[in-house]
Amino acid sequence: MFKLSFLSLLLVSSFASAEEARRANAHVHGLNNLSMVISQNQVAITYEMPIVQLFDEHDEHDEHDEHDEPTLSDESLAEFQNYSQLFALPESANCDLVSFESGLHNVSTEGDHKDVELAYEFSCNEPSQLKSITINAFNRFSELETLNFEAVINNKAITKSLKSDVNKVIF
Numbered sequence: 001m002f003k004l005s006f007l008s009l010l011l012v013s014s015f016a017s018a019e020e021a022r023r024a025n026a027h028v029h030g031l032n033n034l035s036m037v038i039s040q041n042q043v044a045i046t047y048e049m050p051i052v053q054l055f056d057e058h059d060e061h062d063e064h065d066e067h068d069e070p071t072l073s074d075e076s077l078a079e080f081q082n083y084s085q086l087f088a089l090p091e092s093a094n095c096d097l098v099s100f101e102s103g104l105h106n107v108s109t110e111g112d113h114k115d116v117e118l119a120y121e122f123s124c125n126e127p128s129q130l131k132s133i134t135i136n137a138f139n140r141f142s143e144l145e146t147l148n149f150e151a152v153i154n155n156k157a158i159t160k161s162l163k164s165d166v167n168k169v170i171f
Contacts, residue, residue: 029053030145032137034087038130038153043095043122047086051104051114053141077102080118088134094125131170138164 033048081100089095099121104114135147151158153171
């Protein structure tokens with residue numbers, strides 16, 4: 001468990017400055033963020049998206065309205081424990097989900113704009129097979145246009161911007 005906690009801490013610290021810059025421009029509809037750290041057989045992934053992306057009525061949403069955005073219950077967010085809705089690791093890596101957490105955070109001082117943050121930790125039996133990640137979120141969310149991918153994989157940094165036509169990162 002210590003390794004997983006350390007890995008989570010590493011994930012947070014690795015992307016702290018990038019996160020600050022992203023939050024300055026946060027809550028962009030059609031934009032999601034995935035951060036990943038792989039160290040030995042441990043994988044930590046954080047997935048962020050605007051809360052409004054989860055509601056059908058978001059087509060009517062005006063970024064500058066003074067109304068409250070919809071809210072989600074913990075049960076609603078629990079459905080994302082099924083991470084395959086958002087991403088897939090190679091089956092050959094034989095990864096088991098060991099931890100899942102979800103929550104909301106404010107991303108703007110103006111209004112109640114919130115993002116959903118999902119955190120996953122995996123233990124993989126065949127870490128040498130961790131050679132890619134496929135983003136399935138483009139299939140789940142029709143409004144998703146871009147996914148910003150940031151990773152630290154065995155001390156190597158990777159940054160990519162993905163669109164629905166190229167939804168796989170090979171590392």
